[in-house]
Amino acid sequence: MTLILSEVELIVKQIVFSADKKCTGFLNMYELVVEKTFAGAHNLRAYDGECERLHGHNWRVEVTLKAEKLNELGMVMDFKDIKKRLEEILSRFDHSYLNELSEFKEENPTTENVSKVIYDNLSEQLPPEIFVAKVKTWESEKCAAAYYI
Numbered sequence: 581m582t583l584i585l586s587e588v589e590l591i592v593k594q595i596v597f598s599a600d601k602k603c604t605g606f607l608n609m610y611e612l613v614v615e616k617t618f619a620g621a622h623n624l625r626a627y628d629g630e631c632e633r634l635h636g637h638n639w640r641v642e643v644t645l646k647a648e649k650l651n652e653l654g655m656v657m658d659f660k661d662i663k664k665r666l667e668e669i670l671s672r673f674d675h676s677y678l679n680e681l682s683e684f685k686e687e688n689p690t691t692e693n694v695s696k697v698i699y700d701n702l703s704e705q706l707p708p709e710i711f712v713a714k715v716k717t718w719e720s721e722k723c724a725a726a727y728y729i
């Protein structure tokens with residue numbers, strides 16, 4: 581039952597997206613994935629355990645874009661372009677103490693929140709025909725959290 585409900589929810593979201601962005605269909609999409617890394621320190625406020633203390637990670641960020649149509653070059657978006665935008669966003673995070681950034685003054689810089697901040701930042705920059713389907717951030721080789729439509 582849970583699976584069926586989440587599938588319905590996904591389809592409804594895609595229909596809403598299609599209506600918002602004036603796309604005609606929602607089943608056949610192109611997908612583009614790029615990946616970048618950064619090194620950043622953080623501590624999780626109010627966390628009952630060692631993660632409350634200052635520590636660092638080599639984070640890996642995977643961004644998935646989707647579009648219904650390709651541009652005149654046959655691309656969702658040039659890899660160079662999306663990588664540059666992602667790099668610009670991550671340049672603020674790289675070699676920084678994430679808790680000190682404005683985005684994480686109130687919210688804890690968890691992997692979930694890091695993904696959401698990147699998702700929101702990128703979404704603001706993209707033209708309406710391209711959307712950020714998912715941002716998945718890896719805090720370590722085995723732990724990741726994603727924010728997605």
Ligand SMILES: Nc1nc2c(c(=O)[nH]1)N=C([C@H](O)[C@H](O)COP(=O)(O)OP(=O)(O)OP(=O)(O)O)CN2
Pocket residue numbers: 624631635689690691692719720723725
């Ligand atoms: N849902 C989340 N859980 C945790 C997050 C998070 O961002 N989202 N973050 C942490 C801490 O940052 C912690 O440093 C990472 O925890 P963990 O993966 O357990 O790291 P370890 O290096 O201690 O892993 P081991 O496999 O135990 O060596 C915690 N939870």
